[in-house]
Amino acid sequence: MEENEAQNEGLEFNSRIDLSQLQSAVSQIQTELGKVIIGQERMIELLIISILANGHSLIEGVPGVAKTVTAKLLARTMNVDFSRIQFTPDLMPSDILGTSVFNVKTSEFEFKKGPLFSNIILIDEINRAPAKTQAALFEAMAERQITMDGTEYTMEPPFLVFATQNPVEQEGTYRLPEAQLDRFLFKIDVNYPSLEEEVQILESKHNNKHVVEEELVNPVLSAVEIEEYQKIIKEITVEKNLITYIASIVNNTRNNANLYLGASPRASIALMDASKALAAINGRDFITPDDIKKVAPPILSHRIILTPEREMEGLTASQVVQQIVESIEIPR
Template sequence: MTDISDTLASLPSPADPAGPGIELEQTLFEVRRVIVGQDRLVERLLVALVADGHCLLEGVPGVAKTLAAQTLATVVGGTFSRIQFTPDLVPSDIVGTRVYRATQETFDVELGPIMANLVLADEINRAPAKVQSALLEAMAERQVTIGGRSFDVPEPFLVLATQNPIESEGVYQLPEAQRDRFLMKVVVDYPGDADELAILYRMSTDKPRPRRVLDPQRLRALQARAAGIFVHHAVAEYVVRLILATRDPARFGLPGIAPLLAYGASPRATLGLVAAARAQALLRGREYVLPADVRDLAVDVLAHRLVLTFDAVADGVRAEDIVHRLVAAVPPPQVAPDRRPLTPDLAAA
């Protein structure tokens, strides 16, 4: 295994990363004042936001998916819009349309709710294919097309989508290409016993109101700072090995997984895993990515991008379990923290 400690310890000292780390911790604190018992969900939402990637939330009704997105939008500032997806939705309902002005005998463009910094696509899997294709253009190209004209979405731009896994009537499966555009998919589970009681006490009377911590300009600065977080070549190679393991599990000692996977993760997953790891490193006050960051985020970044075979689906195999097995099988690069002390003010490469 490769030892990356010497390289990290020899980097020159940059500006203190504690500043961005403190801001992001304040953002987490404000969101957690409202959202109880979903610490992993809140952290993943902030990681996706700092990594400049979209996030898909899946869970049963009532586990605070929509509330978490609305609270995050309030805390980070900027414009916010919520779109309730339904089977009768048409593309113009989200991107906008052309309106004829009789007095001027001209057509004006009325932009839709997609033109916001943070867009909540509630129950995204209820919308038909035409709507998904219009949303996909905004997610991938950061623009919408109306009447042959293109309009850029505001920056920063984040789509937070929710979907309900337990309903089948009036629900459409998201296309693989669209799932691949989501940086992460976070499965939201029920809260624990103590958290359920805390929710009862906190939300049944005077509900807490979060305060604004960031603004769009500061958020863009944090995104730029995260993009410059140092990634050692050994960590980069580790990410690539994880991606290759989804395509050829037998090469990494897991031949039993090969019949379960029809398609592995794309190169977009490689870029997304590094971007998410950089954002998590910044959130934790570091200017460098550790293998632990990659391992922590692997399931959220990779699972929804895998295409399972028919036999795997019939047997109830979960993509998350496959990623867990792959992460356990692919050895990470070695970090020896006892050889030289690592300080949090390491330079971005």
């Protein structure tokens, strides 16, 4: 009886917002990426969620697991401006933000915009740039604007940063500041492909000898459509008890014996927004506890810091997040 009532309730919810076009667009993106990328479904799903939730993503994994390629091809599925910035130890803030140049004709300084002024930004090896260059991203990522010489320059929507980093190599790298990590909606951990997937990768490379893989991927979304879908995501229903559930998860990180630093209110907002996007992808205009539980690890794991004792014991941030999620009673 209760199951039928739940189904009827779901049907009632689904009739409120038409999500068919959004689902179709997501399916088309997955199809386009599938022409080149084999496996990595979890990474692709989280990146699509970050676009719909208007959030930035940090992609972490060892070299060669298609982090940069996936982000680059995902940007290609959208008919928007794209910039790729290779971070290096000698990169200066002006190299990404832009600089004022003196115009001899007008006898005035003119601001020449840097590569950060684009829609989709791919920052490769973000942890190779020093602190002053990392800090130059703070305002742009949080407020979608840049202040130079007292003048504010607004980033054209959509403005999304996809950044990659290698967790293994330490020489010539700089640890990202907590303030910057907090501005990333997701930290996506990318693992090695399975044996079957690696065989498919080799076969694909062998069969497509003279094919430029990038040209296989076609744009399916415009900037206007992205903005429209992001607005739809905001209309997804969130029940009061689920808002309390999200707040309880994040609050627990601040009172957890295993943690030195807990998550900020920005993490609570990220949990809610990402859950809305996941629900919409699945054709629902309401979120469920399962949506929250699914997006919690990639949202919280990079926002918390373990105590030295727990870190020495080999405990990971993802394990602590999983423990927290499982310890809090699911609302009924």
